[in-house]
Amino acid sequence: MSASRVVAVTGNESVAEALRQVNPDVSAAYPITPATDIMQRFTHYVSNGKVKTEMILVESEHSAMSACIGASAAGGRVMTATSSQGLALMWEELFIASGYRLPIVMSLVNRALSAPINIHCDHSDGMGARDCGWIQLWSENAQEAYDNTIQAFRIAENMDIRLPAMVCMDGFIISHSIERMEYLDDDAVRNYVGDFKQLYPLLDIAHPVSYGPLILSDYYMEYKRAHAEVMSKVKHVVLDAASEFERISGRKYGLFEDYRLDDAEIGLVVLNSAAGTSKDVVDAFRDRGIKAGLLKPRLFRPFPYEEVGEALKHLKAVCVLDRADASGASYGPLFMEIASSVSPYSPRPVLLNKIYGLGGRDYLPGHAESVLSELAEVAATGKVRTFKEYIGVRE
Amino acid sequence: MKPRGWKELNPGAVITEAGSARKFKTGSWRSFKPVWIEENCIQCMMCWIYCPDMAITAKDGKRGEFNYYFCKGCGICALECPGKKGKKAIVMEEEGQ
Structure with a gap:
């Protein structure tokens, strides 16, 4: 070194x-x-x-x-x-x-x-x-x-x-x-x-x-x-x-970062700086005995869909956080990659998509907490309130 | 030549053979064809200078027949040709007539 x-x-x-x-x-x-x-x-x-x-x-x-x-x-x-x-x-x-x-x-x-x-x-x-x-x-x-x-x-x-x-x-x-x-x-x-x-x-x-x-x-x-x-x-x-x-x-890099994912039941997928905030909240959920994890893509193009699918397939519920909406598309751009990555597996995690942080809107620990709590509920009940929504936005 | 498959291509479509444009038959684009009337030609070589391709053959400072393999029929040579005593040495004729 x-x-x-x-x-x-x-x-x-x-x-x-x-x-x-x-x-x-x-x-x-x-x-x-x-x-x-x-x-x-x-x-x-x-x-x-x-x-x-x-x-x-x-x-x-x-x-x-x-x-x-x-x-x-x-x-x-x-x-x-x-x-x-x-x-x-x-x-x-x-x-x-x-x-x-x-x-x-x-x-x-x-x-x-x-x-x-x-x-x-x-x-x-x-x-x-x-x-x-x-x-x-x-x-x-x-x-x-x-x-x-x-x-x-x-x-x-x-x-x-x-x-x-x-x-x-x-x-x-x-x-x-x-x-x-x-x-x-x-x-x-x-x-x-x-x-x-x-x-x-x-x-x-x-x-x-x-x-x-x-x-x-x-x-x-x-x-x-x-x-x-x-x-x-x-x-x-x-x-x-x-x-x-x-x-x-001495610093290790891969195609993506998998954070506390091995035994996780619920997880977040998020790019860039919001992953830092989210990892702290994942730790807080782990301290409460909730098996949360996070996947942060690093190589987004070409997207390593096989490896990502393998890393997420065992989770019960996953929320993909998109800091961009694909206007008029079904879901956000990151969500679509994750959905296609886990699609070959059955069973596979229930996937939710939240659009956050557009135009510099703050992404706060409270947002990650609320999403992880929702995922814990989905994992426990199998019931989904909504598959896609904007968070941190005024009605 | 058998068309090459995707594994046989140069990265970035880069052409590494100098002067390979000679192999490109641009003459197939032509709808009007220039015809050289030698008796009206004063060998000013204006057609050779103006031709945007390699369609006018020249040797020892004098032009020869058109090279129809390259000639796209743009008509610039016919336009520029001063001819002799008001008679053009290059005229355009419609292909297939």
């Missing part, structure tokens, strides 16, 4: 530090709250010569992602950061980055999408981009955002997959709150990510290549099938990267 420094920093500061340590070749970004602070700090590193990164300041996120695509195809290690509308403006480019198999790393500081315009946390931005062919890692706190950012380079650049990766953390709740965490040594990080070598660099003029050919009905489907195959390999790469990361950091 390498030496580490204990620091008190914000989530954004921790990600900027990870990026300084990785020292990517190129970054193109456009400011947007609450991700602005990452790139503001990173551009200081560029100006002060702390990194050798070529920083491209562009006129929009559409241009930021376009420049990242060009730089990555050219042969550089590339990163960017954004939030909310910025990610939405990158939309068409996201599919191009993944279709070209370019290992761009992006920090996504989760923020609600307009309208109504709002700068605070929910997961509508990340969920809106969940099917764009990128890897998504979600982070509970500043430490996880830092650790996931470093691992994301190694995962994305793995020669077996070569896919872009976004690392999500909750806007303001994590991005702007100071927490105690540990930084790794610069050398440990640099050795861990290693040197980057593009598979088909455009700048290798001795081996000319073309990116972006027109692929019509004769081959398009074969390319999509190949992408599906690559996606199926990601979880193995993520686990390998986690095991190597544990060796240098």
Whole structure:
């Protein structure tokens, strides 16, 4: 294990530090709250010569992602950061980055999408981009955002997959709150990510290549099938990267965190910062003799549905907490993943879905208590009051 | 050539063979066909300069016959052709006429 420094920093500061340590070749970004602070700090590193990164300041996120695509195809290690509308403006480019198999790393500081315009946390931005062919890692706190950012380079650049990766953390709740965490040594990080070598660099003029050919009905489907195959390999790469990361950091990561789930009868499934609050409440229920547990997805794309189904199948009742609604869909986006994960099993847990925390609405221990109490009731009686509802909302 | 299956494709649809666009028969898109009338041609090479593809063959500074494998029938050559004494050296004819 390498030496580490204990620091008190914000989530954004921790990600900027990870990026300084990785020292990517190129970054193109456009400011947007609450991700602005990452790139503001990173551009200081560029100006002060702390990194050798070529920083491209562009006129929009559409241009930021376009420049990242060009730089990555050219042969550089590339990163960017954004939030909310910025990610939405990158939309068409996201599919191009993944279709070209370019290992761009992006920090996504989760923020609600307009309208109504709002700068605070929910997961509508990340969920809106969940099917764009990128890897998504979600982070509970500043430490996880830092650790996931470093691992994301190694995962994305793995020669077996070569896919872009976004690392999500909750806007303001994590991005702007100071927490105690540990930084790794610069050398440990640099050795861990290693040197980057593009598979088909455009700048290798001795081996000319073309990116972006027109692929019509004769081959398009074969390319999509190949992408599906690559996606199926990601979880193995993520686990390998986690095991190597544990060796240098002492911190253990998996495809998801299972918290007191082994003998649990009721459980919560929740992403990012709300998992921290929820785990405290799970402990309080355990102290009262109620067998509660929690599952916090880390790798959301590709979703490890087999492993998640296996981890949840024995529970009597599970509530999936979604910090985004899939407007007009049956249930929230996380719920739909969990429902399909447990669907092969019989018996399987009764599933409830609560939509919480939209636009930065506080998620409090009382919310977790009330949901766990409801689950205990469902587990005991088998009676369900309602399968889906909003919580923490005024009638 | 037998079409390749999904396991045989380059990641990211990247083309690693230089100049492979030569194999792409864009001539099949054509609905109007340029016809060269050599007696009206002054060999100004404007058609060769303006052709957006590789559809005008040239050798020793002089143009030859159209390469209909690439010619999409855009008509730019016919438009730009100054001809000789008011007579065009390139005219467009509808395919299948």
